[in-house]
Amino acid sequence: MSLVTATPQVATGSEDGLSYGPRPAYLVNMLPEGALKEKLQSCAGQTPTRSSFSIGHRGAPLMFPEHTVQSNVAAAQMGAGILECDVTFTKDLELICRHAQDDLATTTNILTTDLAETCITPFTPASGNTPALAECRSSDLTLAEFRSLTPKMDSFDKTATTAAASQGGLAPWRSTQYVDGATSMTHAESIALFKSLGTKFTPELKSPAVEMPFNGFSLQDYAQKMIDEYKAAGIPPSDVWPQSFDLEVVKYWIEHEPEFGKQAVYLDGRYSGDSPLNPMDPDSFSPSMQELADMGVNYIAPPMWMLLTLENGQMVPSAYATKAKTAGLKLITWTLERSGPLTTGGGWYFQTVQPAIHDASGYYQVLDVLAQDVGIAGIFSDWPATVTYYANCMGF
Template sequence: MRCIAVCLLLATLPTILSANGPVIDYGPRPAYLIDKLPDGALKSKLQSCAGQTPAKSDFSISHRGAPLLFPEHTVESNVAAARMGAGILECDVTFTKDLELVCRHAQNDLHTTTDILVSDLAGTCMTPFTPADGDTPAAAECRTSDLTLAEFQTLTPKMDSADKTATTAEAYQGGVADWRTNLYSDDAHLMTHTESIALFKNLGAKFTPELKSPAVKMPFNGFSQADFAQKLIDEYKAAGIPASDVWAQSFNLEDVLYWIGNEPEFGEQAVYLVDHYRIGGFDPQNSDSWPLPLASYAQQGVQFIAPPLWILLTTENGQMVPSEWAKHARAAGLNIITWTLERSGPLASGGGWYFQTVSDVITHDGAVFEVLDVLAQDVGVVGVFSDWPATTTYYANCMGL
């Protein structure tokens, strides 16, 4: 596999690393959020850790790098996450036309995460750019599976966004949320999956690749879902990465069961990303609405399960507490990871989708720490994905996680 700009960047990493990896720095955000907390035990505890030496933590898991400010799944985004102490870094894995694995959140997101629509590869898009017209928003769809690896590597990443009111492809490149920025988008670099492994290893981090659901019908050019799942694992084995450093993820339970059955060392830490919320009528407080008892996953060999954070929380008497779903998961002996903090922008209005079961008590940005505290101390999660890992790292360091 070709390695061009990313390999050159990897060669420079010794100049930015200490002997044990990058120098960890929280930056100003954790202190800013602590200042927003109401007076009380949590605020006092977090303030007491202001002078602590920042340290890497596996409790702090980066979500696509640090996409609050950096283009997701880029070298720069992951270096930033490692510098914020994320002990585990993520590559969402999909494949190209010539069946090479690359880091993208979805196989069909190139129109919002790269410059493809204003490049020479615009003609490869499954749905070419269509301008907004009256009440009809602008649209496009561009897939990695329509590009060779060499073509993919010519693209320039950008902050995930789209201006749905645009009448030109150039204008469609905008639409960045006002709580994000383009300040760190210049000269960012895409990654293949193998390049992400080399980068994360050099950063002293562990690995949580997610096998993304293909946008194309499988098998694709003879490449089956099992082939896809196996190729992901094979790239860690080829790089000499121990299975104990890898948490392979999938929303497809069959992928997780494939790893458990065919790559049992990697299967021990395979993570089932729970999508129960997609089921009509699902209620984390009502077990009758769940597709299966949570103990059934453990019975199939699943040891790690990862729902969105709102499934794990509810409120009682104006306080955040674990949901019934969370209690059942713990009772089943499942290790719980959750997602995603720092993805919702300012929290004064309830926090949106990720906080929907506790929105009535989410009234200020400091609530990020209140949520973290309940997840860690009461739910008992073993890791938290974040778009800005410094906050989670600070909490983990302060609480000895």
């Protein structure tokens, strides 16, 4: 049975089979009294419609195993207009959907199977203050071997003394309710599935965990193969936003696949490293926003916190956001609904505005500033219904 015909269908709340579920109303009701709450409450009776402003981040991994058929079906049913396959490769150079080439120990059951012997770092139990560890790579498995693994929620119990016990450790705000029957995908299968669901595509070429070339497979071969799978499937370049944290990869697409390169997304990870970018200090931007634009980059995607700062206790666009817009760059950001409860400020994703974050209504407060004041073109979410509801209400 194909992945497309195996797609589960559920009864939902609109003629198009889309549903917000209860979460948007739950978050809206928590908002403080004011214009934003009134506006969002006024849309309570709206019919859900698909929006490209709402991007499924690995599907809907708040409650579904990431990069599975089921996770992406859920995201599409929440109205996500764009879905993501993070792309890496197997030992036999097949492209698969996986957040990282070395994440199998946390996202599959490999440590409890015979394939555990392929792990570059075998399971090592916790001892004293030393946490348990393991590292297992898709590049050490054939596609057939990868398919034999069972997806699970991304977790690893660092206190575990057995491989079986290491399968736990799930963050308490996530869920194992929808784990049974989860199905992994190749990149080509994700294209077929997303097309059948009526969404567009944002594949991310993940940085290899192995030295390149790998078995004669160069980084350029890898970047080209990802694009070639869209061309083979007859997907128009205007429906694809290829992503990479590697600026050289983005430039490769701009030069060698210019139609796809028009929408290539530079994922900006320059917040770490020896000379980190300071989103409040344009002098730290190297290359500058204008230099990126001059290279042919049209889309840039930093984490949410880089786009925001506080002035007199109010959330406003950062210098980074202002400079990007001045240079004509379109902004996409990540990742809403990836933090736990926001009662303590929201953690890493909200770090520049933490004093203004008090509870879960902060998701909509941040989203509103990003949409209305920063002017983002879209946002990744681990539970796309939250964003879809906002986008439908605001006309995005």
